[in-house]
Amino acid sequence: MTNSEAIYIEKLRNSGLRPTKQRIRICEVLFNREKTFHFSINDLMKIIQTKTNEKISLATAYNTVHAFKKKGYLKEINIGNEISYFDTNTQSHHHFYDNQTKELVDINSGDVEIKKIPTPPNGKKIIDAEITFKISKE
Amino acid sequence: MTNSEAIYIEKLRNSGLRPTKQRIRICEVLFNREKTFHFSINDLMKIIQTKTNEKISLATAYNTVHAFKKKGYLKEINIGNEISYFDTNTQSHHHFYDNQTKELVDINSGDVEIKKIPTPPNGKKIIDAEITFKISKE
DNA sequence: TAACTAGTTTATAATCATTCTAAACTACTT
């Protein structure tokens, strides 16, 4: 057992999720990284198929990613509506979105500031604000 | 022929789109309004079925909405990735999005101001910036 | 260790929005 495995087993147990082979593999793929990571379920499947011998079923990938999202380890990002992207950076932050390449790039929270905030409709409160800066080739 | 029909026929012709029955009906549903209007293809189908005797096929609804988008009469909005919404307000503007009710509300451009704008990645330029304020019950 | 139970995984089927297809139809031109 590698060192990181032990960490993920701990993490999963603490979240009330049983540390199964599949979940540990997915943790390693997603969280064993320097930078935060954007991915689709399809990306995740490809990475697992390439880097691991074990097969993980598509349903498990969906189940696990949703479980991790529920626990706050992943954030779902909805841009360009075709498919869902997930982000290992779960803090509120903003994105560049390249319409041509469909690439998503995190923006450091400090690099953006909203000056004037609008009044929400009656009986509602603002719980989050996210800016998408659409970009294209110069 | 009503007055508005004539206007839409003109508008369609000027855009290089043949003024068919179906397109004129859709224009009336979408553009004969005081306020700007958010809708899904499904919404549009329902409205047409309710308010019109003529049936319009689903494919035509998609074709027409996409044609109108291409001509700049509609704007596609991608929030909460399940389905596409379209907006008759084609200017760059911001939205409140109610996660519970899935409702989308326009924000007046003057009510929001971005103070600090991040530097885009190399070779890219920012073409648009849109803020989504997620709201929920107080 | 053996047996139990609730939580998981899995292959497959089902669903739902959207796009494709190809045949019938129609606006506009000549």
Place this chain on the structure above:
DNA sequence: AAGTAGTTTAGAATGATTATAAACTAGTTA
């Protein structure tokens, strides 16, 4: 009146996601 290019249409196809239900497994208890 005929031609042709653009449109509409029903239905099939696609692709992401979710549901299903049977097989499997982690953790508990005896």
